[in-house]
Amino acid sequence: MATLNRPGVDDGHICGIDTAMEVIGGKWKVLILWALHEQPHRRFGELRRLVPGITEKVLASHLREMEADGVVDRVSYEEVPPRVEYALTKDGIRLNDALEPLAAWGRERKEDRRNTP
Amino acid sequence: MATLNRPGVDDGHICGIDTAMEVIGGKWKVLILWALHEQPHRRFGELRRLVPGITEKVLASHLREMEADGVVDRVSYEEVPPRVEYALTKDGIRLNDALEPLAAWGRERKEDRRNTP
DNA sequence: CTGCTCGCTCACCTCAGGGTAACTCCCCAC
DNA sequence: GTGGGGAGTTACCCTGAGGTGAGCGAGCAG
Numbered sequence: 493m494a495t496l497n498r499p500g501v502d503d504g505h506i507c508g509i510d511t512a513m514e515v516i517g518g519k520w521k522v523l524i525l526w527a528l529h530e531q532p533h534r535r536f537g538e539l540r541r542l543v544p545g546i547t548e549k550v551l552a553s554h555l556r557e558m559e560a561d562g563v564v565d566r567v568s569y570e571e572v573p574p575r576v577e578y579a580l581t582k583d584g585i586r587l588n589d590a591l592e593p594l595a596a597w598g599r600e601r602k603e604d605r606r607n608t609p
Numbered sequence: 610m611a612t613l614n615r616p617g618v619d620d621g622h623i624c625g626i627d628t629a630m631e632v633i634g635g636k637w638k639v640l641i642l643w644a645l646h647e648q649p650h651r652r653f654g655e656l657r658r659l660v661p662g663i664t665e666k667v668l669a670s671h672l673r674e675m676e677a678d679g680v681v682d683r684v685s686y687e688e689v690p691p692r693v694e695y696a697l698t699k700d701g702i703r704l705n706d707a708l709e710p711l712a713a714w715g716r717e718r719k720e721d722r723r724n725t726p
Numbered sequence: 727c728t729g730c731t732c733g734c735t736c737a738c739c740t741c742a743g744g745g746t747a748a749c750t751c752c753c754c755a756c
Numbered sequence: 757g758t759g760g761g762g763a764g765t766t767a768c769c770c771t772g773a774g775g776t777g778a779g780c781g782a783g784c785a786g
Contacts, residue, residue, distance in 0.1 A: 508712035508715030508716035508717075509640075509711055509715055510640065511715030511719050512715035513715075518744095519744070526626060535763090536762075547745060548765090550743085552763080572752055572762090575763090576762090576764090586714060590714040594708065597704055598624075598625030598626055635774095653734075654733075665733080666774085667773085669733080690783075690784090691731095691732050691781095692733090693732085730783105732781105733780105734779105735779085737778090738775105739775085740773105740774090740775075743770105744770090749765080749767105750763100756758090
């Protein structure tokens with residue numbers, strides 16, 4: 493992503509939001525985070541049901557990206573039938589906390605729109 | 610966008626974050642918000658310089674969307690050469706405040722990555 | 727007359743992120 | 757033997773957000 497062009501800034505980021513946006517930039521990532529925040533240790537199929545509309549392919553790739561970004565943890569129990577559980581990492585929890593004010597803004601906005609359509 | 614499927618939820622949104630994501634979803638929107646937050650009443654060309662990489666077309670369309678979303682205000686002074694100033698609305702200021710924790714998360718993360726590459 | 731500034735608009739094109747659907751592997755129940 | 761759950765993978769397709777480059781309208785400087 494780009495940067496606001498000011499002296500003293502080294503790499504391509506300045507305000508920190510763009511860094512965060514890279515992590516939550518996927519179409520469904522905030523919803524996945526939210527689902528894992530409501531209750532840790534969700535299973536794959538459970539997430540698929542909780543985020544209706546998402547396809548298995550995209551859920552899988554989003555989860556792998558979020559794992560690579562260090563915000564979710566994948567634990568695979570070697571059983572049959574397979575069982576895999578996803579949970580937020582410490583960093584993922586902090587990310588979710590950081591998203592809460594944004595969620596509050598969205599909720600408030602939704603309220604306002606409902607009252608004045 | 611989609612919704613976490615739980616009873617008691619009416620429209621397509623639940624956690625509020627998705628509502629917010631619709632507003633800040635454009636590629637450069639958070640950077641525009643940030644630029645307007647640092648100093649209100651920025652001119653078009655000024656924003657173009659502050660957000661390097663953005664094209665005029667995209668800057669214009671982003672600004673129009675954000676105006677429609679009620680987060681920025683456009684004031685056109687009928688002069689020649691034309692002068693147009695953009696500023697955050699009250700709601701835009703609140704949105705920016707809500708983004709601050711996310712920015713902090715991103716900055717912290719950037720620090721960590723620098724120390725442990 | 728030419729070129730420059732400012733704030734755009736228009737027509738066209740690209741590409742990657744996401745959607746569709748089929749397939750795998752291992753076991754259990756019917 | 758077939759059907760289903762569970763957790764994916766693979767190959768292919770498609771749309772729309774964003775990028776490219778040009779032009780405009782008014783005035784002023786040289």
